[in-house]
Amino acid sequence: MKLINNEYPDENTTCKSHGKYTAKIAYLGEHKITSTCPECSREENKKQADQKKDELAAKRRQIQIDFLEDANIIKRYWDMTLDDYKPREFQKNAHEKCLNFASRFDEMCSKGQCVIFCGGVGTGKTMLLSALIQSLRVGYYIRAVDISRNVRHAYSSNESELDVIEELANQRLLVIDEVGLQQNTKAEALLITDLIDRRYGNMVATILITNLDEEGVKESFGPRAFSRMMQKGAIISIDGESQR
Ligand SMILES: [Zn+2]
Incomplete structure (x- = not known):
């Protein structure tokens, strides 16, 4: 009109x-x-x-x-990237290693890298690696105990153990926290070793977080599995000293 x-x-x-x-x-x-x-x-x-x-x-x-x-980030560490993470003196080396990891992420994947972050309780490891996932905007966070739990759950439902493992094996970046806690079983170490092997084959990067030191990790996984992990990997200590 x-x-x-x-x-x-x-x-x-x-x-x-x-x-x-x-x-x-x-x-x-x-x-x-x-x-x-x-x-x-x-x-x-x-x-x-x-x-x-x-x-x-x-x-x-x-x-x-x-x-x-989707990335399963703990809510406490939501909305934090590596740029937001303000490292204290003893965290600076680990923070830098994460920045380096992020900038070379494709290369880390193609090598099937496995990086182990060691450090005592309360050194900010979980926060730091949660920030890494958020900086990359890719990855999946899970505690070792939950991998075992998911596998056990698969037994009692119609899923197969392999489905659970395969899903984790295909994530471009997998961060496994609380590896090698005292109550963790031999079966869990085997599960994680298997997962790391598959991920190496899939050319995707894996990060383990543990309160153990290098000797403790070696003991937990066994020397052979450990040396295989370290062929294409590194240990980073959050107290500031890179051990490799
Ligand atoms: Zn008016």
Whole structure:
């Protein structure tokens, strides 16, 4: 429908919120149309723009939450990248190693690298490696005990153990935390060794986090498995000293 414009003189009118303004007048058939208060129009436009901005922010947030959940990152360490991680003196070396790992990630994958982060309780290892996954925006975090639990669960459901292992074996980056805890069994060490072998074959990178030192890791996995792991791997100690 066509508005007939410019045939009627402007009229002074009043907006309830903004007071007097000069309105354009038009008719749509018999229906008189008075142009909206410019201040109201401005406010409405801003409201719509803000709404669109909020919707976009919410969408972005949802994408981020989906990623964090898919990567199985512990909620405490959400929204932290390596750039956000402020290393204390003793964490600087490990932090740098992570930055280096991130910048050479494709190469780390092609080598099927296995990197072991050693360090005592409370040295910020889990936070650091969670930040690495978030910097790369790729990877999966899991505790060793949960791998065993998932495998056990597979026995009691219709899934096979192999399905559980295969899914983990194909993640581009897998971070396995709490490796070699005292209550962990020999079976768990075998499970992880098998997983690392498969991942080496699949040309994807693996990171282990442990409270053990190098000797402890060797003992936990057995010297042969350990030396195989170290053929294409490295041990990084979070107290600042690279042992290899
Ligand atoms: Zn108004």
